[in-house]
Amino acid sequence: MTTAMLADTAAGDGPLLDAAALRAAGRKPPTPFRIRLGDGSELLVLRLLRVLPGKRVVGECMDADGARRLIKLFIDKHNARHWQREHEGIAALAAAGIPTPALVAAQALAAGGHALLTDFLDGADTLLDGWRPLADAAPGDAVTTALLIPAFALLGRVHAAGLSHDDLHFGNFLRHNGRLLLIDGDAVRRHGAGVLAEKTAARDLAMLLAQLPRTWDGHTGPLLAAYRGSHAQAPGDAALARALKAERAWRLRDYLAKTGRDCSLFKVSRRFDRFIAVVRAQADGLAALLADPDRQIDAGRLLKRGNTCTVARVDVDGRPMVVKRYNLKSARHALSRLWRPSRGWHSWREGHRLRLFGIPTPAPLALVEERWGPLRGRAWLVNDYCAGTDLLSLLDPAAEPPPAIAASLRTLFATLHRERISHGDLKATNLLWDGSAVNLIDLDAMRQHRSAASHARAWRRDRHRLLRNWPQDSALQHWLDAELPPAA
Template structure:
């Protein structure tokens, strides 16, 4: 039975026990402050294992947001967080009010800020309300408010080392900035620092939003009273975008907040942590799940089935071995399942629609790789070959989605490798890209040009050359080797 809020029956923990609790400290617990009072944690919101726990808590009967620092650097981290919050408040930057900070009994430190009951992170708002197509007026206004707040921060000669949508807090009345640990004060804010912050924030947005970046930069410049030199900003934006991509793709192969990764001599598995409970219902019986599911494809190199995983609709794709020679040729290389797993996360990071990659499992013999199983969320869309009429241009919503999709892929130098119309699914709002086994982001312009020409030609071959749909696509898609 869960103790009642503020109940003295909740477990009394100290910094040492919280350090060893890993990712799952008790749902409800108490800590004793150095002055003898107790803080009652009611609900954890974020856990950095062994370092920090953030949650909703009661202190002296008041509901607060508490941050518990439990590692050996707790005093330094608490001081830096408190200083950052007070700098924001002093400069008039909207942020939850700082309330109290203190040491914990037996080591560790804490601080408390005002708990806002009607607040969501900007990331949560964005995920819930953003339009599938970039530039929608409501979405643009939401992002402009964040860039204007950054401009106000820079006008106050403050910077922020960790700008992402989760560090903006939306209330019915205002947009607030949080995470004082990342706030720095400057005698003079240099262009390089301002550009870095802007680059970080731009890097959080879908790549399809690039044409609207000038509108966001104008909102920033109006509030800041200036903007960095263009060349400096361009370098910073490119650097931050590349760093975020590297960091995210690295995370999808190691145990972290987003992914649960288990490595054994005979098996490797990576699971999207938010869906791990559902995935765990099938992850140890994948072949049986495929056999019991709805078979979608049975080929020499792969078998695909639609499966129910704990109430979650998924598609499992098993990468088979055609022969001994085929198996030996793949032993030292990353599996096609692993490649598709990474490319799926690349597309999702870029804001390019594709069914969510939920898990990858590989047979291993130490460094050698065997079969692989990829688990994706099921997309209920209809493929474009079945949906579109060759005698007509695509309907306006699909036409707009096609233009956004292909202009983004082309701008980011991404080729699909097998761009059949059956690999593009319309779900009623967006075009979902599937079958990513041969997808690649090119570093060479010439390599991309050749690959894009092949993709473009492959898509056009789905319809007769004299059809209205073929003609519309040939004119609407980014230029390549155009049909004559």
């Protein structure tokens, strides 16, 4: 925002809000607005960067001298504790020489709550912003590795200073003028002089590694080397493996739970007769489709019309998507589904599971379910459209797959097998090559198994179903039989 724009916004002023008004505003406090500090001075909040409803509001503000600041407003009943921890965490990072935005002011608000101001870094973005366009690159890709190395090196410096961070994710690293900075002082803990306990260091390092898809396993050597180069007392391999397993399990449970509740990532609404979950960033653009998905199916290009499901391609503001309606074949079929999660619900969650693991699949965008209280009826699933070609049409049975497809298949099935995931209907038409990766679709019967024995039985069926797509003794079938994880 330019100086002229700031002046125009300041001239427009805004309502004077306090902590109670911000709590009542939920996710959408009106901007601009004024906030009064305990010393009587006022700040003009120009735009919001993050809102935790009823708890915290983060935005860009302008002080009485016209200087731009980043403001974090603590407004819940525990605001004093969180504000104090944030203040102390920033101070600890600064004292240790860890780059972080400089603290400008920390005060109580005039009518309850607290505020903390730091330098506003114009033009800054997060490591997450840099990661997103590279997330689908091959594991260990040189450009992506170069992007991530500074974050692991910075974490090593944090640990060498006797500090830890309870919320390590790519969004908490800022990039500004060629520097990487660590933010969120509320998550910083001081552990005193001396070496950081191995368990604590392993937990932090695992937290950062868990941000990477599982396909990166075996490609993290340069990242760990950067960490160890900044911290001589790095955790051992066994401690790190235990911490990474625990962190990934927690992260999976937490993320899948979020797909069914209203939060910063997903917008969820529940009525007696309808349940809607949508990726929050897509909610406004998909509102018309979700209000009447059948109308969109009728207006779209039909891809499949079956007793159990109807699939159509639709365009939303020029973006191609697929809407899949899960039908009820008969009264008996409807009764059998009433008490169970719908197949749409299952596919919604499994799509997000695969995406979290870094397994290519069209992004699940929204889910609609008919409901009668606790009972469930039809469901509609909205996914991104994958323009790929299915492997049954693409591959020549008389030849091995081209190198790029072969590499993608190896990575796909190695990851599925390692995570004990079975597909349940592994036809070649459910594997789409999009030019860079093999995408897995039709996730209605997908399952992640708790036991190795259960997965082994399911994998034998999956493997057999895939091999049956091509003639026995063909070159392609021989290649797959040799390259796929073996049937136990």
